Amino acid sequence: MRQLAITVNGEVRTADVEDRTLLVEFLREGLGLTGTHVGCDTTQCGACTVIMDGQAVKSCTVLAVMAEGAEVRTIEGLADGDRLHPLQDAFSRHHALQCGFCTPGMIMASLDVIERHGADLDAQTVRHELEGNLCRCTGYHNIVKAVLDAAGRGSPR
Amino acid sequence: MMYGFSFHRPKSLAEAADVFARADDPTYVSGGHSLLPTMKSRLAAPSDLIALTHLPELQGITRDGDRVIIGAAQTHASVASAALVQDALPALAQLAGSIGDMQVRHRGTIGGSLANNDPAADYPSAVLALGATIVTSTREIHADDYFDGMFATALELGEIITAIAFPIPKSAGYAKMRNPASRYALAASFVAKTEDAVRVAITGAGSDGVFRWSAAEKALGASFDSAALAGLALSADDMLGDMHADASYRAHLAAICTQRAVDNQGRLTLL
Ligand SMILES: Cc1cc2nc3c(=O)[nH]c(=O)nc-3n(C[C@H](O)[C@H](O)[C@H](O)COP(=O)(O)OP(=O)(O)OC[C@H]3O[C@@H](n4cnc5c(N)ncnc54)[C@H](O)[C@@H]3O)c2cc1C
Numbered sequence: 140m141r142q143l144a145i146t147v148n149g150e151v152r153t154a155d156v157e158d159r160t161l162l163v164e165f166l167r168e169g170l171g172l173t174g175t176h177v178g179c180d181t182t183q184c185g186a187c188t189v190i191m192d193g194q195a196v197k198s199c200t201v202l203a204v205m206a207e208g209a210e211v212r213t214i215e216g217l218a219d220g221d222r223l224h225p226l227q228d229a230f231s232r233h234h235a236l237q238c239g240f241c242t243p244g245m246i247m248a249s250l251d252v253i254e255r256h257g258a259d260l261d262a263q264t265v266r267h268e269l270e271g272n273l274c275r276c277t278g279y280h281n282i283v284k285a286v287l288d289a290a291g292r293g294s295p296r
Numbered sequence: 297m298m299y300g301f302s303f304h305r306p307k308s309l310a311e312a313a314d315v316f317a318r319a320d321d322p323t324y325v326s327g328g329h330s331l332l333p334t335m336k337s338r339l340a341a342p343s344d345l346i347a348l349t350h351l352p353e354l355q356g357i358t359r360d361g362d363r364v365i366i367g368a369a370q371t372h373a374s375v376a377s378a379a380l381v382q383d384a385l386p387a388l389a390q391l392a393g394s395i396g397d398m399q400v401r402h403r404g405t406i407g408g409s410l411a412n413n414d415p416a417a418d419y420p421s422a423v424l425a426l427g428a429t430i431v432t433s434t435r436e437i438h439a440d441d442y443f444d445g446m447f448a449t450a451l452e453l454g455e456i457i458t459a460i461a462f463p464i465p466k467s468a469g470y471a472k473m474r475n476p477a478s479r480y481a482l483a484a485s486f487v488a489k490t491e492d493a494v495r496v497a498i499t500g501a502g503s504d505g506v507f508r509w510s511a512a513e514k515a516l517g518a519s520f521d522s523a524a525l526a527g528l529a530l531s532a533d534d535m536l537g538d539m540h541a542d543a544s545y546r547a548h549l550a551a552i553c554t555q556r557a558v559d560n561q562g563r564l565t566l567l
């Protein structure tokens with residue numbers, strides 16, 4: 140066991156970890172941030188996606204010790220009090236979720252996509268870059284609409 | 297849960313090799329996107345993990361005359377988005393941008409992919425077709441001497457890939473047919489044309505991992521046109537067959553991918 144410090148949603152957080160502890164376990168079990176989900180544990184589904192040093196990663200396939208000193212953003216860091224983040228708001232308005240299990244990972248991955256592409260974002264790019272996020276409910280169309288809307292592109296409100 | 301291990305973050309290449317030499321059953325780790333899934337399914341249980349991606353010797357994408365040199369720790373995403381690679385070797389940049397998914401591309405590295413040599417991985421085809429050089433902690437290995445069958449390479453125990461040097465061809469193209477679920481290649485072909493030769497490397501299909509298709513190279517060397525491939529076929533005996541695609545289908549796909557790579561030089565074509 141060692142004590143590990145990672146900046147999560149802007150605050151330095153510490154927890155005791157083993158070298159084999161996964162980043163997602165650090166977040167969920169160490170810090171109680173259970174918004175980040177584990178869907179597959181085999182790097183396929185993207186439910187565990189968080190942003191680490193500015194890039195979307197699957198936290199089930201990153202060791203917590205690899206994130207030592209890094210800046211991590213999770214779904215819990217998006218809303219401003221009761222005010223939803225524009226992406227959360229767009230997902231809600233466009234019915235981009237049904238059971239909601241994939242949603243935290245979808246939103247964190249989408250945040251990265253929007254931040255990298257800005258106003259150049261189009262539906263094809265959204266679909267390509269969300270390939271690592273599986274949704275068993277929605278059929279993806281409304282997710283793509285929500286992401287484009289939040290990016291300020293297309294889809295009337 | 298994975299079996300326990302000790303994690304190390306050495307400060308230099310020399311220290312990494314030193315930790316490796318002294319540990320019981322060590323493994324290097326770069327992006328961890330081949331290694332950690334294997335460890336999580338308990339198919340590997342190293343005693344020590346030695347991290348490499350922060351080492352200065354493994355960084356950078358540079359141009360050195362007629363070669364592009366990519367540090368082993370460069371992620372797939374960083375190769376895909378590097379203007380230098382997009383200009384000199386667009387097919388390679390687009391190949392990197394087609395690996396796995398966005399999150400995988402943010403962690404996985406070119407060095408890790410080449411050390412792993414998965415028979416369905418993308419980079420091995422580019423390295424072999426372009427006749428690249430694998431630069432390691434101790435020597436330089438030409439692509440023709442590097443790949444040694446599925447998941448096997450010429451790397452010695454403890455040897456670290458530091459960079460890959462790609463000669464810039466006149467043109468190159470990459471075409472692949474992906475397994476729609478795993479997104480790994482069912483078959484893919486990288487075709488590179490230089491001043492005096494054509495090289496064709498097939499990944500995803502061969503039962504011995506990546507290989508050069510010499511009959512196609514000869515035909516394309518005489519006439520660089522996909523029509524020159526008419527009548528050429530790969531033997532199903534040398535192909536992988538599994539629940540996703542049988543051997544004769546893979547042999548057929550590899551030939552189609554080669555045609556498309558010839559027809560679409562300068563870019564990636566997804567079938
Ligand atoms: C969901 C998913 C989809 C994927 N899809 C694709 C795909 O479509 N195409 C594709 O090509 N790949 C795919 N991959 C694999 C991915 O590209 C891996 O990142 C890559 O194969 C290994 O790189 P890594 O840096 O993660 O290596 P690691 O997993 O860290 O290491 C792999 C092996 O290489 C060794 N090693 C690592 N770096 C070095 C080095 N510098 N010198 C010597 N040895 C080293 C390690 O000891 C280990 O044995 C996929 C992976 C996942 C999880």
Ligand code: FES
Pocket residue numbers: 176177178179180181182183184185186187188197198199200
């Ligand atoms: S839980 Fe990490 S990818 Fe599915």
Ligand code: FES
Pocket residue numbers: 235236237238239240241242273274275276277
């Ligand atoms: S909303 Fe149920 S999995 Fe996506």
